[in-house]
Amino acid sequence: MNNVALKASTGNKIANRKVISDTLLELAKVNKDIFVLTSDSRGSASMVPFAEALPDQLIEVGIAEQNLVGISAGLAASGKKPFVASPACFLSMRSIEQIKVDVAYSRTNVRLIGISGGVSYGALGMSHHSVQDLAVTRAIPGLHVMMPADRHETKKMIEALVDYDTPVYLRIGRNPVEDCYLNHDYDFEIGKAVTMNEGNDVTIIAAGETVRVALDTAEALQNDGIHTRVLNMHTIKPLDEAAIIKVAQETGRIITLEEHSVYGGLGAAVSEVVSQNHPVPMEIIGIPDEPAITGKTPEVFNHYGISADNVSKIAKQMIGY
């Protein structure tokens, strides 16, 4: 990949929620079937400009997440293209039955955007953290699950979802994130993992905001002569199994990195494929089975070893460096 931002930029951070709002505003001006639904969440979803520009295409349901998803399913069943923007912690838990029955089972094409996901609500605690959402949503048949790494990928994803024929749960964080791509000029395909860095000593598989950590790790390991492959698994479901088997075969060691419980998330999904196809040593790094510690995202990441320093150390141990 020649458009990967191997080094983190300085000062070029932008929140993915802002990108989603801008992209949808642009698309919805032309496509009158696009509706954004919020649960008193237009502020946290950065949807205020959308609401002001296209008031007829923003539907407010108040603090009622079950109703939010049910109404969206009804709209989709009537030919509309609803994008739901609600905090991941509530959307993926309070309304999970509506997601399972009204959306996935009924095959209504609702795009569920879990905002402020993972630990990005920081100090607000476990009620607002969302580190079980991938486990829950990926177990629902007929629902696809995605997590973009930066603004470029977020924009590509939203554009792809307008005409995508399967309902999706897409999770983003709250805070501005570093770029992982240099620009928007690359091919994006739902369900196709992106090799962000080549290398045959070890592979780091990451998704969402941990992709940046993976790239930083690869950069750090490069200085010690270790060549790290970085696989951006932006689509958790359908999982790019071929890409996982390939890195297992070619690099022999896999580290997964996720802003999610170590139960049932990216690491679990990858190990399901690895263990049944080409078993190799794996390390799963994520949030352990406890109410996550509170603090800013980098602080929480550091605490749980989602950092270039720690991942480098683990990679070296695996390699026997």
Next chain:
Amino acid sequence: MVDALFLKRKATEIRKDLLKMIYEAGTGHTGSSLSNTDILTALYYGVMRIDPENPDWEDRDRYVQSKGHAVESYWAVLADKGFFPKDELSTFSQFGSRLIGHPNNKVPGVEMNTGALGHGLSISVGMALAGKKDNKSYKVYTLMGDGEQAEGSVWEAAMAASQYKLDNLVGIIDHNRLQITGSTADVMSNEPLDEKWRSFGWEVVEVDGNDVVELVNTFKKAPYVSGKPTMVLANTVKGKGISLAENEAGWHHRVPKKEEYEQAMDELTKQLEVLQ
């Protein structure tokens, strides 16, 4: 002009069909399905604009059965209307059949998969909103149980329908006052339902929910107030039509034994003979 005799005969025939399905399958919601048979008959034979040849017609009226468990009357009506062959009713609840124990939208005529209570009204709000956005004249009808009123999500949808002035939405409560454990008043009292719905901004109309003619006339007059959703509080008898099941909570999903089945079919046949 409502053909009263036709509607009453139809409701009785549907009762025979559903009872046969439940008896042969050895499973089903007997009391619940008999309770709402007249409501479904009124909607499908006297009120709704639908086209079984073109089930996805975009101007069709929509029906969402939020109390999904009472599916047997629904299957019998859809088959009789020609959405699928009537002989398929014999596959009800059989291995791999699409006629499962809850509405299944792989079957033509079914809008949504339901079965988890408290979902249908929200979905219907979405459909009614879409109709308003598109300036369509279709109506959305949603059938709920009275026990279902204990689900909090019902009231989330109630607020939204009123907020968005969805006068193209007609809610129906199958108000038989019984649920699986016993009397709704004992399990979790929800009365007064009429006042509750009025206070949520709905126009409430109370009818005899087993009088198919009164039901048709009531539905046809909706909306009663421009800009307000309508709630039809349909006072019904659970197990209506067969004396051994009427007003018996135990018949919620009880399957008749051979003698009970024969007695019930006999009763329904006699009711048909009177309706000549």
